[in-house]
Amino acid sequence: MNGSLSQRIYLFTLSCCVLFATLLGSVIWSSHSVELAFARDNYAQQVDNQTNSLKQLIISDNIYASNYSVNHWQSLQQKLARLLNSPPKLSPSQQTVQNSIKSQNENLKRLFSQITKNKLKNASAAIKVHLKARLMMQLEAIRSDSLQLSSIAHTDIYNTIKHEAFFIISVSAASIVALLFGSFSLMHIVRKSLDEVKRAFKQNHSGHFQKIHLSHPSEEFDSIVKAFNGMNEKLSETTVSLAVMKKVVEERTHVLEQLSNTDPLTKVANRRALFERADMEFSRAVRGKNQLTLLLLDCDLFKAINDEFGHLIGDELLIHICDVCREEIRDIDFLARYGGEEFIIVLPSCDTLGGIETANRIQSSLAKHSVTVEDKQINVTLSIGVSMFSEWHESLDQLINDADKAMYQAKEKGRNRIEVLTRKNLH
Amino acid sequence: MNKKALHFSVLTFVICVGIIVSYVKYQSFWQSPKHAVTIAVSKTPLSTPFYVAKAIGAFDKTCVQVKFSEVVGGQKAFSEVMSGKADFGTSSDSVIAFQSLANKDFVTHAMFVQSDNDVKLITHPSAQINSAADLKGKRIGVTKGTASEYFLSTLLALEGLTTEDVLLHHFKPDELINGYSQHEVDAIVPWEPFAFNSAQLLDKDIKIHDTKSLNTLSFNLLSLKADKIVVEKAKCIIEGLAVAIDYIASHPEKAKKVVIDELQLSSEFIEWVWPDYIFKLSLNQSLILSLKSQVIWAVATQMTEHAELPSVENFIDSRAMLQVDPGAVNIPL
Numbered sequence: 001m002n003g004s005l006s007q008r009i010y011l012f013t014l015s016c017c018v019l020f021a022t023l024l025g026s027v028i029w030s031s032h033s034v035e036l037a038f039a040r041d042n043y044a045q046q047v048d049n050q051t052n053s054l055k056q057l058i059i060s061d062n063i064y065a066s067n068y069s070v071n072h073w074q075s076l077q078q079k080l081a082r083l084l085n086s087p088p089k090l091s092p093s094q095q096t097v098q099n100s101i102k103s104q105n106e107n108l109k110r111l112f113s114q115i116t117k118n119k120l121k122n123a124s125a126a127i128k129v130h131l132k133a134r135l136m137m138q139l140e141a142i143r144s145d146s147l148q149l150s151s152i153a154h155t156d157i158y159n160t161i162k163h164e165a166f167f168i169i170s171v172s173a174a175s176i177v178a179l180l181f182g183s184f185s186l187m188h189i190v191r192k193s194l195d196e197v198k199r200a201f202k203q204n205h206s207g208h209f210q211k212i213h214l215s216h217p218s219e220e221f222d223s224i225v226k227a228f229n230g231m232n233e234k235l236s237e238t239t240v241s242l243a244v245m246k247k248v249v250e251e252r253t254h255v256l257e258q259l260s261n262t263d264p265l266t267k268v269a270n271r272r273a274l275f276e277r278a279d280m281e282f283s284r285a286v287r288g289k290n291q292l293t294l295l296l297l298d299c300d301l302f303k304a305i306n307d308e309f310g311h312l313i314g315d316e317l318l319i320h321i322c323d324v325c326r327e328e329i330r331d332i333d334f335l336a337r338y339g340g341e342e343f344i345i346v347l348p349s350c351d352t353l354g355g356i357e358t359a360n361r362i363q364s365s366l367a368k369h370s371v372t373v374e375d376k377q378i379n380v381t382l383s384i385g386v387s388m389f390s391e392w393h394e395s396l397d398q399l400i401n402d403a404d405k406a407m408y409q410a411k412e413k414g415r416n417r418i419e420v421l422t423r424k425n426l427h
Numbered sequence: 428m429n430k431k432a433l434h435f436s437v438l439t440f441v442i443c444v445g446i447i448v449s450y451v452k453y454q455s456f457w458q459s460p461k462h463a464v465t466i467a468v469s470k471t472p473l474s475t476p477f478y479v480a481k482a483i484g485a486f487d488k489t490c491v492q493v494k495f496s497e498v499v500g501g502q503k504a505f506s507e508v509m510s511g512k513a514d515f516g517t518s519s520d521s522v523i524a525f526q527s528l529a530n531k532d533f534v535t536h537a538m539f540v541q542s543d544n545d546v547k548l549i550t551h552p553s554a555q556i557n558s559a560a561d562l563k564g565k566r567i568g569v570t571k572g573t574a575s576e577y578f579l580s581t582l583l584a585l586e587g588l589t590t591e592d593v594l595l596h597h598f599k600p601d602e603l604i605n606g607y608s609q610h611e612v613d614a615i616v617p618w619e620p621f622a623f624n625s626a627q628l629l630d631k632d633i634k635i636h637d638t639k640s641l642n643t644l645s646f647n648l649l650s651l652k653a654d655k656i657v658v659e660k661a662k663c664i665i666e667g668l669a670v671a672i673d674y675i676a677s678h679p680e681k682a683k684k685v686v687i688d689e690l691q692l693s694s695e696f697i698e699w700v701w702p703d704y705i706f707k708l709s710l711n712q713s714l715i716l717s718l719k720s721q722v723i724w725a726v727a728t729q730m731t732e733h734a735e736l737p738s739v740e741n742f743i744d745s746r747a748m749l750q751v752d753p754g755a756v757n758i759p760l
Contacts, residue, residue, distance in 0.1 A: 096676045100541070100705045107543045110640035114585065126727040127584030130720055137716035138643070144711030144757040151754025185432065 004219035012182045030164040037156040039088040044150035050080040051143045101145045108138040193221040209236035263337040266322040274336030282396045292389035293355035296403035299341035300381040300415040328361040352388040359384040359418045381416035461492040467504035467513035468495045473646040478689040480671035489663035500600040520645045521574035524721035527742045528733040534744035536648045536661040544703040545644040546578040547622040548636040554613040560586040566594040568612040575616045578642045623696045661747035672706045710748045711757040
């Protein structure tokens with residue numbers, strides 16, 4: 001059934017009204033039945049009372065007395081006859097008893113008139129007693145029947161109330177079951193549909209634009225689903241997912257970071273990256289009392305080469321120097337362009353001797369690998385200053401400064417040399 | 428409604444129908460076994476409830492499987508019960524009263540019909556009997572120890588006569604008419620259907636006196652002194668009778684047809700006696716009073732050799748009736 005929820009609620013309400021009307025109808029019907037049964041009981045009681053009056057008369061009066069007047073009997077008899085002729089509406093079983101009462105009363109009247117016709121002048125005392133007993137018997141038969149009438153009425157009342165109670169309980173139980181079933185099924189449909197819509201929103205949040213398919217279609221939710229599915233269709237066409245966007249941003253950021261830390265010509269770390277890394281290594285050395293050595297390399301006579309071969313060749317030369325340095329240093333060492341034709345190599349966990357050794361390796365390699373330009377071999381050399389971190393160094397700048405001084409000493413002493421700045425040299 | 432709910436509803440419906448069908452079909456499995464009983468039924472329209480019960484199958488739903496032994500007169504039915512040929516019998520209150528004087532070992536379970544005009548006085552017109560007073564010195568045919576004898580004695584007493592003032596001739600109920608037609612007697616006191624048969628046979632040579640209401644006759648279900656099983660059987664018979672009596676009240680014409688076919692009677696006869704009958708189950712004080720008055724009367728008029736008055740209450744057993752229709756029982760326990 002693909003009706004609307006409101007239709008279901010209307011149907012539900014209508015069913016409740018029908019059930020209520022049925023209950024009301026049955027209560028009215030049973031109250032009528034009980035009322036009728038009470039009327040029958042009342043009738044039976046009156047017959048009983050009237051019969052008792054007649055019995056009392058037979059017991060107390062001497063009906064065989066010569067001066068006995070039948071008027072009293074007749075007036076009581078007429079009352080009983082009138083009563084018997086105007087009974088309430090009786091049930092078939094009560095009608096049988098009623099017929100019996102009427103017949104017994106006819107017998108009673110005939111017997112009484114026979115007895116009183118000639119006062120039984122010739123009859124013996126025995127027959128008089130016997131006939132009086134017969135009169136009593138007839139009255140007793142009427143009384144027994146009236147008691148039976150009353151008993152049937154009581155049974156009817158009891159049965160009517162019992163049936164009504166059973167009916168009310170049954171209808172109420174059925175109503176409660178239907179009510180629970182109806183409300184649970186409505187709740188289930190609403191909850192399930194809401195869950196499906198909620199799940200779809202969640203999926204939207206994570207970038208999965210899927211259509212909602214309701215497991216319990218209903219007009220109300222169908223309209224929401226239709227709007228949602230339409231919106232989702234448009235969104236899926238125009239929206240880039242957050243994850244893709246994040247990945248693009250990360251890639252771009254990485255490239256930008258690389259660009260900002262790299263020297264565009266030599267592709268080694270630039271001055272900014274150098275200070276960032278060197279600062280970190282310096283702090284680590286201070287903190288952990290580790291060794292740290294810097295090499296400051298300067299290309300000898302670079303200006304002359306530029307002038308002779310041009311800037312492009314100069315640039316090639318710088319790239320060549322960087323390539324050689326990269327080959328000769330450890331993985332943990334850090335090469336950066338300090339400026340112009342100057343480079344710095346940071347050597348963590350390395351003493352002066354280690355620094356000299358590295359510097360030697362670089363120089364030897366550079367000597368072996370010259371740069372060929374227009375069939376001419378260009379040999380390039382480096383003046384290298386070495387400074388090792390010591391307790392006197394309070395900052396990185398001091399350490400660089402010492403390396404710089406050592407490098408100048410190398411220049412002063414004829415270039416293509418390695419000089420170490422020691423405290424002794426300083427003072 | 429989704430499919431699951433529809434399936435559930437269909438399944439529930441099928442289970443309910445299955446339970447109802449198997450209940451109806453296998454109902455007999457958990458019903459207690461039926462008792463086979465023989466009932467000596469007096470061949471008179473007064474036994475209508477029995478014939479109707481059998482015709483409409485009213486006993487089928489009770490715990491008894493009934494077989495009828497049809498007899499002529501309540502006294503014969505009584506002797507069948509006493510001799511053990513039948514488990515139950517149908518007899519008039521007069522038979523019960525006379526037999527209680529003999530202190531026989533029996534009980535009455537229920538009264539199922541009453542008639543105020545069953546026993547009649549029939550006289551030869553030539554005997555010129557116009558009232559009970561004219562019966563003095565006449566030959567009268569009666570059935571000894573029955574309502575017939577009792578009724579005659581009360582009729583005589585109304586005029587200060589006794590059975591000694593007349594010449595009593597005792598006949599079996601179905602032989603009364605022969606005695607009458609052969610002029611062995613001047614008058615007979617038969618019950619139905621013999622009164623009607625006499626009227627049919629001897630159309631002109633008959634005078635039926637109006638004695639309606641002077642005698643009330645009831646027919647009752649009786650058995651030997653009852654143990655628990657007999658009471659159970661009596662209960663089941665009474666249940667069947669109750670169904671039959673309701674049927675008689677609601678379908679009188681069909682009930683009449685049953686009796687006509689069963690007793691091979693004419694519809695005229697049934698129409699004649701039917702208004703006098705009251706079919707109703709009861710066991711009340713009026714039966715006790717009736718028995719008492721008849722017993723006292725029988726002793727006082729020396730209709731019986733027994734002089735000691737029995738306690739008639741001892742011959743009433745209300746246990747079965749109380750189980751079927753307690754409202755119809757009105758006797759001091």
